[in-house]
Amino acid sequence: MSLPPPDPQYILRGSGAQINTLHFRCDNEGPPLLFSGSGNGAVHVWNLNTRRPEKVLEGHSSSSIIWVSTLNSRETLISQGRDMRVCVWDLGEGRGDVTEAFVTGSVGFCQCSLLETSPGRWLLAYPGEQMEEVRVAEFPSLIPVCSLKPDSKAGMLMSVKIWQKDSGGCPEIVAGYEDGSVVLWDVTQRRPVSCLKVYSEPVMCLDFDSGRLKGASGSSEKVISSWTIDEKQNLQMHDSVELVNPGISQLRVRDDGKILASAGWDNNLRVFAWKKKLRPLAVLKHHTDMVLSVGFSDHHDPRQRLLAAGSKDQRISLWSIYNQS
Incomplete structure:
Protein backbone atom coordinates (compact mmCIF):
# COMPACT_ATOMS: atom_id res chain seq x y z
CA MET A 1 0.00 0.00 0.00
CA SER A 2 1.39 3.40 -0.95
CA LEU A 3 2.02 5.96 1.78
CA PRO A 4 -0.41 8.88 2.11
CA PRO A 5 0.85 12.29 0.95
CA PRO A 6 2.76 14.16 3.67
CA ASP A 7 1.56 17.30 5.38
CA PRO A 8 3.64 20.46 5.04
CA GLN A 9 6.46 20.76 7.56
CA TYR A 10 5.53 24.37 8.19
CA ILE A 11 3.92 27.43 6.62
CA LEU A 12 5.39 30.91 6.12
CA ARG A 13 2.87 33.73 6.45
CA GLY A 14 3.07 37.50 6.23
CA SER A 15 3.98 38.27 2.63
CA GLY A 16 0.89 40.45 2.22
CA ALA A 17 0.36 39.39 -1.40
CA GLN A 18 0.47 36.40 -3.74
CA ILE A 19 3.80 34.57 -4.04
CA ASN A 20 5.05 34.59 -7.64
CA THR A 21 8.57 33.21 -7.31
CA LEU A 22 10.83 31.33 -4.88
CA HIS A 23 14.59 30.79 -4.60
CA PHE A 24 16.56 28.90 -1.93
CA ARG A 25 20.06 29.63 -0.68
CA CYS A 26 21.22 26.88 1.70
CA ASP A 27 25.00 26.93 2.11
CA ASN A 28 27.57 27.12 4.89
CA GLU A 29 27.66 30.93 4.94
CA GLY A 30 24.74 31.22 7.38
CA PRO A 31 21.24 29.98 8.10
CA PRO A 32 19.25 28.48 5.21
CA LEU A 33 17.38 31.22 3.35
CA LEU A 34 14.34 31.32 1.11
CA PHE A 35 13.79 34.38 -1.10
CA SER A 36 10.23 35.05 -2.23
CA GLY A 37 8.89 37.63 -4.67
CA SER A 38 5.33 38.82 -4.20
CA GLY A 39 2.60 40.62 -6.07
CA ASN A 40 3.00 43.83 -4.06
CA GLY A 41 6.58 44.42 -5.19
CA ALA A 42 8.34 43.09 -2.10
CA VAL A 43 11.11 40.50 -1.81
CA HIS A 44 11.09 38.66 1.51
CA VAL A 45 14.29 37.00 2.76
CA TRP A 46 13.08 34.18 5.03
CA ASN A 47 15.36 32.63 7.65
CA LEU A 48 14.29 28.98 7.61
CA ASN A 49 15.62 28.39 11.13
CA THR A 50 13.47 31.09 12.73
CA ARG A 51 10.78 30.87 9.98
CA ARG A 52 10.62 34.64 9.88
CA PRO A 53 11.78 37.22 7.32
CA GLU A 54 15.25 38.66 7.95
CA LYS A 55 14.63 41.44 5.43
CA VAL A 56 11.85 42.83 3.29
CA LEU A 57 13.20 44.55 0.16
CA GLU A 58 11.25 47.04 -1.92
CA GLY A 59 12.79 48.34 -5.12
CA HIS A 60 10.25 47.80 -7.90
CA SER A 61 7.77 50.63 -7.23
CA SER A 62 5.16 48.21 -5.83
CA SER A 63 5.14 46.29 -9.12
CA SER A 64 4.80 42.52 -8.94
CA ILE A 65 8.07 40.55 -8.55
CA ILE A 66 8.19 37.64 -11.01
CA TRP A 67 11.72 36.22 -10.54
CA VAL A 68 14.50 36.21 -7.94
CA SER A 69 17.90 34.56 -7.84
CA THR A 70 21.27 34.93 -6.14
CA LEU A 71 24.62 35.55 -7.78
CA ASN A 72 27.48 33.43 -6.45
CA SER A 73 26.57 34.07 -2.81
CA ARG A 74 23.71 35.13 -0.60
CA GLU A 75 25.11 38.67 -0.56
CA THR A 76 24.06 39.47 -4.15
CA LEU A 77 20.41 39.17 -5.10
CA ILE A 78 18.79 39.70 -8.51
CA SER A 79 15.10 40.49 -8.87
CA GLN A 80 12.84 41.01 -11.88
CA GLY A 81 9.64 43.01 -11.64
CA ARG A 82 6.64 43.93 -13.71
CA ASP A 83 8.01 47.47 -13.73
CA MET A 84 10.20 46.13 -16.60
CA ARG A 85 13.34 46.36 -14.42
CA VAL A 86 15.93 43.88 -13.24
CA CYS A 87 17.59 44.99 -9.99
CA VAL A 88 20.85 43.87 -8.40
CA TRP A 89 20.90 44.07 -4.60
CA ASP A 90 23.81 44.21 -2.14
CA LEU A 91 22.80 42.21 0.94
CA GLY A 92 26.25 42.03 2.54
CA GLU A 93 26.71 42.97 6.22
CA GLY A 94 23.06 43.68 6.77
CA ARG A 95 22.64 45.94 3.75
CA GLY A 96 19.65 45.88 1.41
CA ASP A 97 20.48 48.33 -1.36
CA VAL A 98 19.91 48.30 -5.11
CA THR A 99 23.36 48.78 -6.63
CA GLU A 100 22.37 48.45 -10.27
CA ALA A 101 19.22 48.21 -12.37
CA PHE A 102 18.37 47.97 -16.04
CA VAL A 103 15.20 48.10 -18.08
CA THR A 104 14.18 45.01 -20.07
CA GLY A 105 11.36 46.73 -21.97
CA SER A 106 9.21 43.62 -21.60
CA LEU A 243 -4.01 15.88 -14.94
CA VAL A 244 -7.48 15.97 -13.43
CA ASN A 245 -7.63 19.77 -13.62
CA PRO A 246 -6.15 22.21 -16.14
CA GLY A 247 -3.49 24.86 -15.63
CA ILE A 248 0.19 24.75 -14.62
CA SER A 249 1.91 27.88 -13.28
CA GLN A 250 5.44 26.53 -12.87
CA LEU A 251 7.56 23.39 -13.17
CA ARG A 252 10.83 22.52 -11.46
CA VAL A 253 13.17 19.53 -11.85
CA ARG A 254 15.13 18.81 -8.67
CA ASP A 255 18.88 19.19 -9.13
CA ASP A 256 19.50 15.45 -8.63
CA GLY A 257 17.23 14.73 -11.62
CA LYS A 258 14.95 12.37 -9.70
CA ILE A 259 11.68 14.25 -9.43
CA LEU A 260 9.62 17.00 -11.04
CA ALA A 261 7.23 19.30 -9.17
CA SER A 262 4.35 21.30 -10.61
CA ALA A 263 2.40 24.29 -9.30
CA GLY A 264 -1.26 23.94 -10.25
CA TRP A 265 -4.14 26.31 -10.85
CA ASP A 266 -6.29 23.84 -8.86
CA ASN A 267 -4.47 24.88 -5.62
CA ASN A 268 -2.37 21.69 -5.56
CA LEU A 269 1.30 20.85 -5.74
CA ARG A 270 2.15 17.66 -7.63
CA VAL A 271 5.27 15.51 -7.63
CA PHE A 272 6.30 13.18 -10.48
CA ALA A 273 9.10 10.71 -11.10
CA TRP A 274 11.44 12.23 -13.69
CA LYS A 275 14.22 9.77 -14.58
CA LYS A 276 12.31 7.80 -17.22
CA LYS A 277 8.61 8.48 -17.50
CA LEU A 278 6.40 11.07 -15.86
CA ARG A 279 4.94 8.88 -13.14
CA PRO A 280 2.71 10.65 -10.56
CA LEU A 281 4.05 10.25 -7.02
CA ALA A 282 1.99 12.59 -4.85
CA VAL A 283 -0.61 15.34 -4.80
CA LEU A 284 0.21 17.77 -1.97
CA LYS A 285 -2.82 19.66 -0.69
CA HIS A 286 -2.73 22.70 1.56
CA HIS A 287 -3.39 25.92 -0.32
CA THR A 288 -6.79 27.56 -0.74
CA ASP A 289 -5.97 29.32 -4.02
CA MET A 290 -3.79 28.82 -7.11
CA VAL A 291 -0.22 27.63 -6.55
CA LEU A 292 1.94 30.04 -8.55
CA SER A 293 5.52 29.03 -7.77
CA VAL A 294 7.55 26.02 -6.72
CA GLY A 295 11.20 25.45 -5.82
CA PHE A 296 13.59 22.87 -4.37
CA SER A 297 16.17 23.69 -1.73
CA ASP A 298 19.88 23.29 -2.46
CA HIS A 299 20.86 21.57 0.79
CA HIS A 300 23.91 19.35 0.31
CA ASP A 301 22.36 16.64 2.51
CA PRO A 302 19.47 15.04 0.57
CA ARG A 303 17.64 14.35 3.85
CA GLN A 304 17.40 18.09 4.49
CA ARG A 305 16.05 19.01 1.07
CA LEU A 306 12.77 20.86 1.02
CA LEU A 307 10.12 21.59 -1.55
CA ALA A 308 8.48 25.02 -1.34
CA ALA A 309 5.26 26.24 -2.92
CA GLY A 310 4.00 29.82 -3.11
CA SER A 311 0.34 30.58 -3.64
CA LYS A 312 -2.15 33.27 -4.48
CA ASP A 313 -3.44 32.71 -0.92
CA GLN A 314 -0.30 34.62 0.27
CA ARG A 315 1.22 31.60 2.01
CA ILE A 316 4.39 29.56 1.40
CA SER A 317 4.24 25.86 2.25
CA LEU A 318 7.41 23.84 2.86
CA TRP A 319 7.47 20.08 2.47
CA SER A 320 9.95 17.30 3.19
CA ILE A 321 9.53 14.63 0.53
CA TYR A 322 12.87 12.85 0.86
CA ASN A 323 11.24 9.50 1.72
CA GLN A 324 8.71 9.86 -1.08
CA SER A 325 11.31 10.47 -3.80
Missing part, protein backbone atom coordinates in the same frame (compact mmCIF):
# COMPACT_ATOMS: atom_id res chain seq x y z
CA VAL A 107 5.63 43.94 -20.36
CA GLY A 108 5.05 40.17 -20.25
CA PHE A 109 5.39 37.58 -17.50
CA CYS A 110 8.43 35.67 -18.82
CA GLN A 111 10.98 35.09 -16.07
CA CYS A 112 14.71 35.63 -16.57
CA SER A 113 17.14 32.70 -16.56
CA LEU A 114 20.72 32.78 -15.26
CA LEU A 115 23.62 30.48 -16.20
CA GLU A 116 27.11 30.40 -14.69
CA THR A 117 29.26 29.51 -17.71
CA SER A 118 32.58 29.60 -15.83
CA PRO A 119 33.68 30.75 -12.35
CA GLY A 120 32.67 34.39 -11.96
CA ARG A 121 31.02 34.64 -15.40
CA TRP A 122 27.29 34.43 -16.02
CA LEU A 123 24.88 34.79 -18.89
CA LEU A 124 21.43 36.27 -18.30
CA ALA A 125 18.59 35.43 -20.69
CA TYR A 126 15.64 37.80 -20.42
CA PRO A 127 12.59 38.91 -22.43
CA GLY A 128 13.23 41.85 -24.73
CA GLU A 129 11.17 44.84 -25.77
CA GLN A 130 9.76 43.02 -28.80
CA MET A 131 7.26 40.47 -27.55
CA GLU A 132 8.91 37.42 -29.19
CA GLU A 133 12.49 38.42 -28.37
CA VAL A 134 15.00 36.68 -26.08
CA ARG A 135 17.98 38.83 -25.18
CA VAL A 136 21.20 37.46 -23.72
CA ALA A 137 23.78 39.54 -21.87
CA GLU A 138 26.91 38.87 -19.86
CA PHE A 139 26.29 39.42 -16.18
CA PRO A 140 26.89 41.50 -14.16
CA SER A 141 28.60 43.66 -16.84
CA LEU A 142 25.38 43.62 -18.96
CA ILE A 143 27.45 43.51 -22.16
CA PRO A 144 24.98 42.38 -24.87
CA VAL A 145 25.60 38.93 -26.36
CA CYS A 146 22.72 38.46 -28.77
CA SER A 147 19.04 38.98 -29.54
CA LEU A 148 17.05 35.93 -30.64
CA LYS A 149 13.77 36.19 -32.55
CA PRO A 150 11.99 33.30 -34.27
CA ASP A 151 11.40 33.54 -38.03
CA SER A 152 7.82 32.28 -37.77
CA LYS A 153 4.97 33.99 -35.94
CA ALA A 154 5.36 32.25 -32.60
CA GLY A 155 3.80 35.09 -30.62
CA MET A 156 4.89 36.34 -27.22
CA LEU A 157 7.83 34.79 -25.37
CA MET A 158 6.33 33.02 -22.35
CA SER A 159 9.19 31.10 -20.71
CA VAL A 160 12.93 30.64 -21.16
CA LYS A 161 15.78 28.52 -19.74
CA ILE A 162 19.48 29.01 -20.59
CA TRP A 163 21.73 25.99 -20.08
CA GLN A 164 24.88 24.21 -21.20
CA LYS A 165 25.63 20.52 -21.31
CA ASP A 166 28.82 20.74 -19.27
CA SER A 167 31.46 23.20 -18.15
CA GLY A 168 32.95 24.86 -21.21
CA GLY A 169 30.11 23.72 -23.46
CA CYS A 170 28.22 26.03 -25.77
CA PRO A 171 25.29 27.79 -24.10
CA GLU A 172 21.85 26.99 -25.47
CA ILE A 173 18.33 28.15 -24.73
CA VAL A 174 14.94 26.47 -24.71
CA ALA A 175 12.09 28.95 -25.01
CA GLY A 176 8.33 28.55 -24.90
CA TYR A 177 6.01 30.77 -26.95
CA GLU A 178 2.42 31.92 -27.15
CA ASP A 179 1.59 29.60 -30.06
CA GLY A 180 2.39 26.52 -27.94
CA SER A 181 5.81 25.81 -29.45
CA VAL A 182 9.17 25.19 -27.79
CA VAL A 183 12.27 26.38 -29.65
CA LEU A 184 15.88 25.29 -29.10
CA TRP A 185 18.36 28.14 -29.70
CA ASP A 186 22.13 27.99 -30.24
CA VAL A 187 23.39 31.11 -28.43
CA THR A 188 26.84 31.02 -30.03
CA GLN A 189 25.47 30.76 -33.58
CA ARG A 190 22.50 33.07 -32.81
CA ARG A 191 20.07 30.76 -34.58
CA PRO A 192 17.16 28.41 -33.89
CA VAL A 193 18.15 24.75 -34.03
CA SER A 194 14.81 22.99 -33.65
CA CYS A 195 11.14 23.76 -33.01
CA LEU A 196 8.49 21.50 -31.49
CA LYS A 197 4.77 22.22 -31.32
CA VAL A 198 3.75 21.02 -27.86
CA TYR A 199 0.39 22.67 -27.16
CA SER A 200 -2.41 24.53 -28.87
CA GLU A 201 -2.27 27.03 -25.98
CA PRO A 202 0.69 29.18 -24.78
CA VAL A 203 3.60 27.45 -23.04
CA MET A 204 3.09 28.93 -19.57
CA CYS A 205 6.20 27.39 -18.02
CA LEU A 206 9.10 25.03 -18.64
CA ASP A 207 12.21 23.61 -17.02
CA PHE A 208 15.16 21.72 -18.50
CA ASP A 209 17.44 18.95 -17.21
CA SER A 210 20.76 19.45 -19.02
CA GLY A 211 22.12 16.13 -17.71
CA ARG A 212 19.42 14.12 -19.47
CA LEU A 213 18.79 16.65 -22.27
CA LYS A 214 15.14 16.49 -21.30
CA GLY A 215 12.66 19.23 -20.53
CA ALA A 216 9.10 19.59 -19.30
CA SER A 217 6.46 22.19 -20.09
CA GLY A 218 3.00 23.17 -18.91
CA SER A 219 0.15 25.30 -20.20
CA SER A 220 -3.47 26.13 -19.42
CA GLU A 221 -4.30 22.60 -20.63
CA LYS A 222 -4.51 19.43 -18.51
CA VAL A 223 -1.27 17.96 -19.81
CA ILE A 224 2.34 18.18 -18.62
CA SER A 225 4.60 17.23 -21.53
CA SER A 226 8.24 16.16 -21.53
CA TRP A 227 10.54 16.36 -24.55
CA THR A 228 14.13 15.52 -25.34
CA ILE A 229 16.95 16.71 -27.57
CA ASP A 230 18.31 13.90 -29.74
CA GLU A 231 21.82 13.41 -31.13
CA LYS A 232 20.95 15.59 -34.14
CA GLN A 233 19.81 18.46 -31.90
CA ASN A 234 16.15 17.90 -32.73
CA LEU A 235 13.44 18.39 -30.15
CA GLN A 236 11.33 15.22 -29.80
CA MET A 237 8.23 14.50 -27.72
CA HIS A 238 9.09 12.06 -24.94
CA ASP A 239 6.21 11.54 -22.54
CA SER A 240 3.17 13.26 -21.09
CA VAL A 241 0.82 12.94 -18.16
CA GLU A 242 -2.79 14.10 -18.06
